[in-house]
Amino acid sequence: MPEIEYIEDRMETQELLDILSPPVRNWFVDKFPDFTEPQKIAIPRILNGEHLLLCSPTGSGKTLTAFLTIIDDLVRRSLDDTLPDTVQCVYISPIKALANDIQKNLIGPLTEIKERFLPSRAKDIKIGLRTGDTPQNEREKMLRRPPHILITTPESLGLILASKRWRPHLKDLKWMIIDEMHSLVPTKRGTLLSLSLALMDTVVSSEVQRIGISATMEPLDDVAEFLVASDPRESDKEPQRISIANVSGSREIDLDIILPTARFSSIPIKEILDHNIDRIKELVEAHTTTLVFVNTRNMTETVVQRLKIAGLEGVEGHHGSMDKTIRLDVESRLKNGLLRAVVSSTSLELGIDIGSVDLVIQVGSPGSISNALQRLGRASHQVGGIPRARFLPTSPHDLLELVAVQTGILRGSMDLLKFPENCLDVLAQFMIGLSIIREWDIDEGYELVTSSWPYRSLPYEDYIEVLDLLDEERRIWVDWEENRFGKRGFAQMIYYTNIGTIAPDNNYLVFTSDGTLVGQLSSSFVSSLRYGDVFLLGGSTYRVSSVRGTRVNVTSATGYRPTIPSWTGEAMSRTHELSQEILELLGHVALRQRLGDDVKPLLTDVLGLSRPVASALSEFFEEHCATTFQVPSRDRILVEQVEAPLPTYIVTTCRGRAFNMALGYLFAGIASADDVIVHELSFDENGFMAKLSHEVEVSRIPEIFRNGKSGDTLQRFLMDSQLFTKRFREVASRSMLNPRRIGGDEVSPKQFQQKAEQIMQKHRKMDDSIIVREVMNEILHTDLDMEQLDDFISRMDSEDVRIVHRKVKMPSPLGMTLFMSSFEDLLSLRTRAFLIKDVDPEILRRLLGARSLATDLDEGKLN
Numbered sequence: 044m045p046e047i048e049y050i051e052d053r054m055e056t057q058e059l060l061d062i063l064s065p066p067v068r069n070w071f072v073d074k075f076p077d078f079t080e081p082q083k084i085a086i087p088r089i090l091n092g093e094h095l096l097l098c099s100p101t102g103s104g105k106t107l108t109a110f111l112t113i114i115d116d117l118v119r120r121s122l123d124d125t126l127p128d129t130v131q132c133v134y135i136s137p138i139k140a141l142a143n144d145i146q147k148n149l150i151g152p153l154t155e156i157k158e159r160f161l162p163s164r165a166k167d168i169k170i171g172l173r174t175g176d177t178p179q180n181e182r183e184k185m186l187r188r189p190p191h192i193l194i195t196t197p198e199s200l201g202l203i204l205a206s207k208r209w210r211p212h213l214k215d216l217k218w219m220i221i222d223e224m225h226s227l228v229p230t231k232r233g234t235l236l237s238l239s240l241a242l243m244d245t246v247v248s249s250e251v252q253r254i255g256i257s258a259t260m261e262p263l264d265d266v267a268e269f270l271v272a273s274d275p276r277e278s279d280k281e282p283q284r285i286s287i288a289n290v291s292g293s294r295e296i297d298l299d300i301i302l303p304t305a306r307f308s309s310i311p312i313k314e315i316l317d318h319n320i321d322r323i324k325e326l327v328e329a330h331t332t333t334l335v336f337v338n339t340r341n342m343t344e345t346v347v348q349r350l351k352i353a354g355l356e357g358v359e360g361h362h363g364s365m366d367k368t369i370r371l372d373v374e375s376r377l378k379n380g381l382l383r384a385v386v387s388s389t390s391l392e393l394g395i396d397i398g399s400v401d402l403v404i405q406v407g408s409p410g411s412i413s414n415a416l417q418r419l420g421r422a423s424h425q426v427g428g429i430p431r432a433r434f435l436p437t438s439p440h441d442l443l444e445l446v447a448v449q450t451g452i453l454r455g456s457m458d459l460l461k462f463p464e465n466c467l468d469v470l471a472q473f474m475i476g477l478s479i480i481r482e483w484d485i486d487e488g489y490e491l492v493t494s495s496w497p498y499r500s501l502p503y504e505d506y507i508e509v510l511d512l513l514d515e516e517r518r519i520w521v522d523w524e525e526n527r528f529g530k531r532g533f534a535q536m537i538y539y540t541n542i543g544t545i546a547p548d549n550n551y552l553v554f555t556s557d558g559t560l561v562g563q564l565s566s567s568f569v570s571s572l573r574y575g576d577v578f579l580l581g582g583s584t585y586r587v588s589s590v591r592g593t594r595v596n597v598t599s600a601t602g603y604r605p606t607i608p609s610w611t612g613e614a615m616s617r618t619h620e621l622s623q624e625i626l627e628l629l630g631h632v633a634l635r636q637r638l639g640d641d642v643k644p645l646l647t648d649v650l651g652l653s654r655p656v657a658s659a660l661s662e663f664f665e666e667h668c669a670t671t672f673q674v675p676s677r678d679r680i681l682v683e684q685v686e687a688p689l690p691t692y693i694v695t696t697c698r699g700r701a702f703n704m705a706l707g708y709l710f711a712g713i714a715s716a717d718d719v720i721v722h723e724l725s726f727d728e729n730g731f732m733a734k735l736s737h738e739v740e741v742s743r744i745p746e747i748f749r750n751g752k753s754g755d756t757l758q759r760f761l762m763d764s765q766l767f768t769k770r771f772r773e774v775a776s777r778s779m780l781n782p783r784r785i786g787g788d789e790v791s792p793k794q795f796q797q798k799a800e801q802i803m804q805k806h807r808k809m810d811d812s813i814i815v816r817e818v819m820n821e822i823l824h825t826d827l828d829m830e831q832l833d834d835f836i837s838r839m840d841s842e843d844v845r846i847v848h849r850k851v852k853m854p855s856p857l858g859m860t861l862f863m864s865s866f867e868d869l870l871s872l873r874t875r876a877f878l879i880k881d882v883d884p885e886i887l888r889r890l891l892g893a894r895s896l897a898t899d900l901d902e903g904k905l906n
Contacts, residue, residue: 044268044282045094045267045268045271045272045282045283045284045285046282046283046284046285047264047267047268047284047285047286047287048284048285048286048287049286049287049289050084050085050088050286050287050288051084052084053080053083053084054083054084054086054087055083056077056078056083059078059082059083059086059087060072062087062090063111063115064115064118064119064122065160066118066122066156066160066161067111067114067115067118067156067160069159069160070152070155070156070159070160071111073159074152078104079103079104079108080099080103080290081097081099081103081104081105081108081288081290082104082107082108082111084288084290085097085108085288086108086111086112088286088288089108089109089112089252089254090112092252093252093284093285093286094252094253094254094270094271094283094284094285094286095253095254095255095285095286095287095288096224096254096255096256096263096266096267096270096285096286096287096288097109097254097255097256097257097288097290098256098257098258098259098260098263098287098288098289098290099258099288099289099290100258100290100420101258101416101417101420101421101430102420102423102430103290105256105257105258106145106148106222106256108256109220109222109254109256110149110220113131113132113192113217113218113220114149114152114153114156114168116131116217117131117168117191117192118156118161118165118168120166121161121165121166121167121168122161122162122164122165124166126166126168126191127215128188128189129189129191129211129212129213129214129215129216130171130189130190130191130192130193130212130213130215130216131191131192131215131216131217131218132191132192132193132216132217132218132219132220133192133193133195133200133213133216133218133219133220134192134193134194134195134220134222135195135196135197135200135219135220135221135222135227135236136194136195136196136222136223137196137197137222137223137226137227137232137393138196138393138395139174139175139176139196140370140371140374140390140395141222141223141393141395142172142174142194142195142196143172143174144395144396145194145222146170146172146194147396148396149170149192149194150170153168153170168191168192169188169189169190169191169192170190170191170192170194171185171189171190171192171193171194172194172195173185173193173194173195173199173203174194174195174196174199175196175198175199176367177199186208186209186212189212197227197232197233197235197236197239198232198235198542198543200236200239200243201235201239201473201476201542202539202542204239204242204243204246204476204480205476205479205480205535205538205539207480210246210480213243213246213247214246214247214248215247215248216243216246216247216251217249217251217252218251218252218253218254219240219243219251219252219253219254220254220255220256221236221253221254221255221256221270222256222257223256223257223258223393224255224256224257224260224266224270225257225258225259225260225413225417225460226257226393228266228269228460228462229460229461229462229463230463230544231463231466231468231469231544231777232543232544232545233269233462233463233497234463234466234469234495234497234544235469235472235473235543235544237269237272237495237496237497237498238469238470238473238492238495238498240253240495241491241492241494241495242476242477242491244494245491253270253271253285255267255270258416258417258420259413259416259417259457259458260457260460261457261458261459261460262459262460263287263289264287265460265462266460267285267287268496269462269496269497270285271283271285272494272495272496272499295429296419296429296430296432296452296453297429297430297431297432298419298431298432298433298434298449298452298453299432299433299434299653300433300434300435300436300442300445300446300449300652300653300656301322301326301433301434301435302436302442302655302656302659303315303318303319303321303322303435303436304318305655307436307439307442307659308439308659308662308663308666309662312438312863315437315438316345316349316437319406319435319437320346320349320350320353321353322435323335323346323350323384323404323406323435324350324353324354324355326402326404326433327350327355327358327383327384327402327404328355328383330401330402331380331383331399331401332377332380332382332383332384332398332399332400332401332402333383333384333385333400333401333402333403333404334384334385334387334391334397334400334402334403334404334421334422335384335385335386335387335403335404335406336386336387336388336391336392336403336404336405336406336409336418337386337387337388337406337407338388338406338407338408338409338410338615339388339610340362340363340364340388340608340610341607341608341609341610342388342406342407343360343361343362343386343387343388344360344579344580344581344582344607344608345607346360346386346406347359347360347386347582348579348582348605348607350384350386351582355383355384356383357381357382357383357384358382358383358384358385358386359373359376359377359382359384359385359386359581359582360373360385360386360387360581360582361373361374361385361386361387361390361391362387362388362389362390363388363389363390364550364562364563364564364580364608364610365561365562365580365581366560366561366562366563366581368560369561369562369581370390373385374391374395374397377397377398377400378396378397378398379398380398380399385397391421392414392417392418392421393417397421399423400421400422400423401422401423401431402422402431402432402433403418403419403421403422403430403431403432403433404432404433404434404435405418405419405432405433405434405435405445406435406437407435407436407437407441408436408441408444408445408448408617409448409615410615410616410617410618410621411448411458411615411617411618411620411621412448412451412452412456412457412458412618412620412621412624413457413458413618414615415448415452416452418432419432434448434449438860439659439660439663439856440728440729440856440857440860442656442659442660442663443625443628443660443663444617444621444625444728446628446646446650446652446656446660447621447624447625447628448621448624450624450628450650451620451621451624453651456620456624457620458618458619458620458621459618459619459620461824461825462496462497463497463821463824463825464497464498464500465497465498465500465501465502465505465820466497466817466820466821467505467508467509467778467813467814467816467817467820468544468774468775468777468778468814468817469544469777470492470498470501470506470509471509471512471513471518471777471778471779471780472538472542472544472777472778472779473492474488474509474510474513474519474528475513475518475519475530475534475537475538475779476538476542477491478518478519478528478529478530478531478534479530479534479535479538481529482527482528482529483527483528483529484526484527485507485510485521485526485527485528486526488506488528489501489503489506492506505813508813509813510528512778512813512814514528516780517531517532518531518534518537518779518780519531519534536786537779537782537785538779540782540784540785540786540787541776541779541782541783541784544777546773546776546777547772547773547776547783547795549565549566549593549783549792549795549796550563550564550565550566550593551563551564551565551566551569551590551593551594551595551792552593552594552595553580553585553595553597554594554595554596554597555585555597555598555599556588556596556597556598561580561581561583561585561597562580562581564578564580564595564608564610565608565609565610566792567609568608568609568610569590569595572587572590572595573587574587574588574589575587576606577600577603577604577605577606578605578606578607578608579605579606579607579608580608583599584599584600584601584603584605585597585598585599585600585605586598586599586600586603592791593789593791593792616699616700616701616728617699617700617728618699619698619699619701619702619828619831621699622697622698622699622702622728623677625697626675626676626677626697626698627677628650629674629675629676629697630676630677631645631649632645632664632674633673633674633676633679636668636674641661642660642661642664642665643657643658643661646660646661663856666856667855667856667857673847674857675695675696675697675698675729675857678838678843678844678845679844679845679846679847680694680695680696680730680844680845680846680847681694681695681696681730681846681847681848681855681857681858682694682695682744682846682847682848682849683695683848683849683850683851683854683855683858684738684848684849684850684851685851685852685853685854685862686850686851686852687734689722689723689734689735689736690734690735690736690737690738690739691732691733691734691735691862692710692732692733692734692735692739692744693730693731693732693854693858693861693862694706694707694710694730694731694732694733695729695730695855695857695858696729696730697728697729697730697857698828698831698835699728699828700726700727700728701826701827701828701831702827702828702831702832702835703726703727703728703729703730703731704726704731704826704827704828705757705827705828705829705831705832706731706748706832706835707724707726707731707733708724708757708760708761708764708827709748709756709757709760709832710731710733710744710747710748711724711733711760712756712757712759712760712761713747713748713756714733714735714739714747715760716756716759717739719735719736719737719739720735720736721733721734721735721736722734722735722736725861725864726861727860727861727864729857729858729860729861730857730858730861731861732858732861732862732864744846744848745839745846745848748836748839748846757823757827758819758823761819761822762807766822766826767818767819767822768803770818770821770822770826771799771802771803771806771814771815771818772795772796772799772803773821774814774817774818774821775799775802775803775814776795776799778814778817780802780814781795781798781799781802783795802814
């Protein structure tokens with residue numbers, strides 16, 4: 044394991060300037076008043092050639108910190124004519140838009156240094172951008188004249204390493220920079236990147252200095268090990284060293300929660316968005332440039348449309364399903380001050396240069412403290428700037444979560460990253476890539492793989508099983524007698540066109556009549572479209588003229604009420620750390636209740652909430668306690684059996700979706716084992732709801748949980764779930780058993796799903812399929828929080844956790860959201876007036892509001 048040193052010693056300004064070459068020193072003095080604190084700490088270590096992990100606030104000059112010494116070195120060698128025409132630095136960006144930005148932001152300084160501070164004899168320092176969007180002619184040009192600084196993405200790095208024409212250009216590589224590490228390392232993209240780092244070490248002629256940067260990360264030790272684990276000296280059992288510069292938490296924040304309306308606690312869900320639109324419009328008009336974050340692409344489209352209807356000018360949307368050309372236009376207009384506001388889901392979350400933004404609005408909880416910090420850091424995104432952000436809750440439950448987010452931010456809490464380990468689907472993809480390069484000794488391949496941090500404990504037997512599977516599926520050949528493997532058939536074509544770990548979305552492309560691509564729609568949404576339907580995309584309305592293959596042809600449409608598209612897989616699960624903040628808050632509330640004290644002083648004096656926010660949250664607690672007399676806490680969950688046509692159970696834990704899915708699937712699995720049919724199972728961040736064929740005695744539920752063997756029971760039930768089917772498709776695609784593309788052509792969604800179904804049926808019948816094993820591994824360790832479930836059951840055994848259970852006519856407020864989700868379709872069904880007669884009036888009031896309810900209950904309409 045590497046030796047880790049946390050560094051705090053700093054170098055003073057003049058001392059740092061003296062180290063730099065005159066051209067770079069003169070340029071820096073001309074552009075900046077001083078070095079930032081992270082720069083004074085980190086730059087000396089980078090100059091010294093040490094591996095470095097830099098964690099500092101957004102807007103503190105991290106990117107310049109990483110590049111300044113590299114630029115200085117390149118400038119020195121350009122002057123003395125020792126700079127070779129090979130790649131010297133590789134910069135890895137998690138997204139193509141950020142890679143584009145870095146290219147622009149490097150070209151500017153290098154051009155200024157050359158024109159103003161370098162003699163004409165100095166050699167040009169070249170910057171190259173290689174991503175999936177790079178035109179073929181630009182790729183060829185880079186191969187003829189390699190850039191000194193290569194900017195790329197994890198997927199494109201994998202392609203570069205597999206290319207016999209690219210590899211020679213990497214032999215002199217000196218630096219590797221990985222940006223926004225927090226967005227990579229907890230994902231399978233990070234896993235694939237780690238394998239590529241290990242492979243890189245077999246290509247270069249000397250040690251490469253690795254620099255990792257991010258604004259928000261914990262645990263830093265694990266991230267540092269991830270960064271340097273595959274260094275060759277680690278493989279030789281010589282301890283590697285890495286320095287960590289953690290300069291977090293030093294940036295002041297102007298943060299507040301704003302209620303949509305003073306009557307927030309009593310108005311129905313349908314009306315809250317109306318009030319939030321009013322608040323957003325007011326805030327935008329009171330500022331110069333505003334960035335509005337929502338949590339889904341669907342909500343991006345909705346908010347943009349509603350703001351335009353409300354008369355707000357200069358507002359546009361930005362999300363990943365809009366075409367790149369439209370996104371770039373929005374970014375450019377925002378950066379140049381031509382827009383008042385941009386509404387985005389996650390596409391503007393990372394460090395893309397969008398100019399001066401003086402306010403960030405977050406609509407709804409971002410699901411984690413780290414996400415909140417990342418988003419609000421986009422305001423005043425410059426050295427010394429104080430970010431200003433406003434949170435707008437979308438429901439009382441959301442208000443509770445936003446209060447916990449604000450509390451966590453102000454006291455410096457941080458979410459902990461979780462790292463995927465020993466992912467067999469990513470390994471299968473990587474082994475195909477290895478086979479393209481050359482023939483390999485099997486044991487040599489294993490040594491390479493296990494030098495990557497996520498695979499440091501990979502069992503040799505699993506490695507062999509992956510090779511065996513790829514041999515059987517004719518992706519590689521394996522000679523077991525000679526202990527070697529290599530490429531087979533069309534493996535190279537499949538690898539080049541399918542590399543990557545992002546789950547296949549099988550989206551349809553949307554084209555206007557003149558052939559302009561405007562964006563993408565999910566296959567599930569397209570399946571509901573008919574000729575003439577009008578929908579919204581990128582803030583504009585379109586009418587469907589035809590659907591052919593994976594192409595939706597449209598014409599512009601105005602004056603019609605459009606449908607808002609939906610995209611799958613957008614929900615962000617609340618992190619465990621944020622759930623703990625909520626449970627701690629609820630624990631304080633429970634204590635005040637037992638003592639008979641008012642909750643408001645806790646909220647205003649201790650948490651620093653405004654009086655309106657404290658009053659709204661206090662009313663929510665009072666309403667909840669009036670129905671249950673209890674709130675969930677770290678040592679208590681609530682179980683309510685609701686009067687309904689089907690026996691309905693709502694379990695409220697407030698421990699986050701991942702825990703609730705684990706507990707809910709366990710509950711359903713145990714019920715199914717007792718011949719109970721589970722008609723419906725749904726989850727949210729606060730709990731789960733199960734509708735069963737017949738009753739389970741509520742008082743037996745604690746015993747049911749205690750007696751359930753979580754692992755076996757869960758896996759049996761999950762094998763027949765939609766979640767298993769979904770994850771199987773993704774794993775089979777990631778393993779390149781079911782490619783998304785064949786040659787240059789996209790496989791149609793129907794063909795892709797049919798092939799996935801065939802592979803799934805085959806592997807279900809196998810005694811120990813490694814594909815099924817990886818699917819279950821991903822579900823149990825990514826979708827579900829098994830660690831917390833096991834801890835919960837263990838604490839229940841020792842009676843450290845109580846289950847409060849009761850039969851109710853109406854769920855408590857914390858469980859109401861799940862219960863009402865069963866009725867949400869009534870909001871859009873044309874026949875809702877006919878169905879309304881069978882629904883509890885209180886549910887309708889909360890969903891529709893009194894005025895809408897009165898209109899729908901008009902006897903003429905019902906008749």
